[in-house]
Amino acid sequence: MTRKPQTIFLQIAAYRDPQLILTIEDMIRNAKRPQNLRIGICRQYHPDDDFDNVDKYRKDKRFRIKDVLYSETKGVCWARNEVQQLYDGEMYTLQLDSHMRFVKNWDVILIGMLHQLQDAGYLKPLLTAYVPSYDPANDPDGRIHEPWRMNFDRFIPEGAVFFIPETIPNWKNIDAPVPARFYSAHMAFTLGEFSNEVQHNPEYYFHGEEISIAVRAYTHGYDLFHPHRVVIWHEYTRKGRTKQWDDDKEWGSKNVKSHLTNRKLFGMDGETQEGHDDKYGFGTVRTLQEYEEYSGLSFGKRAIQQYTIDKKYPPNPGPKELGSIEAWKNSFIPMFRHCIDVSLKDVPENDYDFWAVAFHDKNDETMYRKDADKVEIERMKNDPDGYCKVWREFQTETKPAYWVVWPHSESKDWCPRLTGNF
Numbered sequence: 001m002t003r004k005p006q007t008i009f010l011q012i013a014a015y016r017d018p019q020l021i022l023t024i025e026d027m028i029r030n031a032k033r034p035q036n037l038r039i040g041i042c043r044q045y046h047p048d049d050d051f052d053n054v055d056k057y058r059k060d061k062r063f064r065i066k067d068v069l070y071s072e073t074k075g076v077c078w079a080r081n082e083v084q085q086l087y088d089g090e091m092y093t094l095q096l097d098s099h100m101r102f103v104k105n106w107d108v109i110l111i112g113m114l115h116q117l118q119d120a121g122y123l124k125p126l127l128t129a130y131v132p133s134y135d136p137a138n139d140p141d142g143r144i145h146e147p148w149r150m151n152f153d154r155f156i157p158e159g160a161v162f163f164i165p166e167t168i169p170n171w172k173n174i175d176a177p178v179p180a181r182f183y184s185a186h187m188a189f190t191l192g193e194f195s196n197e198v199q200h201n202p203e204y205y206f207h208g209e210e211i212s213i214a215v216r217a218y219t220h221g222y223d224l225f226h227p228h229r230v231v232i233w234h235e236y237t238r239k240g241r242t243k244q245w246d247d248d249k250e251w252g253s254k255n256v257k258s259h260l261t262n263r264k265l266f267g268m269d270g271e272t273q274e275g276h277d278d279k280y281g282f283g284t285v286r287t288l289q290e291y292e293e294y295s296g297l298s299f300g301k302r303a304i305q306q307y308t309i310d311k312k313y314p315p316n317p318g319p320k321e322l323g324s325i326e327a328w329k330n331s332f333i334p335m336f337r338h339c340i341d342v343s344l345k346d347v348p349e350n351d352y353d354f355w356a357v358a359f360h361d362k363n364d365e366t367m368y369r370k371d372a373d374k375v376e377i378e379r380m381k382n383d384p385d386g387y388c389k390v391w392r393e394f395q396t397e398t399k400p401a402y403w404v405v406w407p408h409s410e411s412k413d414w415c416p417r418l419t420g421n422f
Helices: 020-030 076-084 106-119 209-219 251-266 288-295 325-329 374-381
Strands: 004-015 037-045 063-069 090-096 100-102 125-128 148-155 161-167 187-191 223-226 232-234 303-305 332-343 352-360 366-369 387-395 402-409 418-421
Touching: 004 020, 004 076, 004 106, 020 037, 020 100, 037 076, 063 076, 090 106, 106 125, 106 187, 106 223, 148 223, 148 332, 161 209, 209 223, 209 251, 209 288, 332 352, 332 402, 352 374, 352 387, 366 387, 374 387
Parallel strands: 004 037, 004 090, 037 063, 125 223
Antiparallel strands: 090 187, 100 232, 125 187, 148 161, 303 332, 332 387, 352 366, 352 402, 402 418
């Protein structure tokens, strides 16, 4: 396929989003070369909605719009895959969410960053990040004007890796994008052929998407970077937006299947590695182990190197730096970090003196226990989200089978025992 010079293929999967039209308008208005944009949209719509009507763009030759009735969609990764089928040889591609805002000349800024990295020797740079936030109810005053990077947060019990954003340290004195380990699905800019080489697996539902794309991109020869300047903003709160799982009664089974697909890709938890050599698998430029060496993550062990915990930029110290493959394998720390969500209706008393919080294995043996005291309980019961978040982290080679939260009240002694399986 011949690439079309200086064109950018925009990928937008939108689900009943009141911000879609505003995102399109802001994107076009702030582009230096709007005539070079080619905008692919998978519009998952409800007939009763009127806020995401794109009729005014249908005769615009820059737009490629696929309409999908809300009840027919299969999830965000499926929708992103549908958008990628609209790629037609553009030189660059930018994947976005449908609730974004843009700096002036964002298009030439991103192209300039990519060329800067190519001049530095990276043939296939990929610029990606959890970009800073904006607030639609307070825009533009609510925009964050510091570039963010993505750090490791945890392996969730189902196997996927979660990330957490933070401001890039010393960003004002940095003059080039910074190395990255991870991929953000709401902002990824790279060469256009990425749309064909590293397509979203439609069997994924939501979680697992970003870590699988990060590793697959790396093994296809892409080098990951975070932009060192703010180029785009993202709206994180989801206020006023219907989510696909709000409408889909089958989302739970799709989510379970998605997690299994992800564990099979990485060969986690005893699953036979499947799908690593097909269209939605790993590339042949680098191996999975090379990504693990680069990032400091071990998928089989659900473990992480201290170098990554310390938020140091990749590449991590590998077998060569540590002296042997065994020394490298032994450098990983198996970490289990989890948030137990407890509904306020399940903890109605006002005089708790402590909660027993424990994790058990499949033989009902206690693997880890750390109780919540009065201070933690009060903080959790006043969380504005309306439920108690019991965070715990510990080292373990084995995934727990279930958790226990057993509240104790000064007046009622032991209250009902709460449990949940992984």
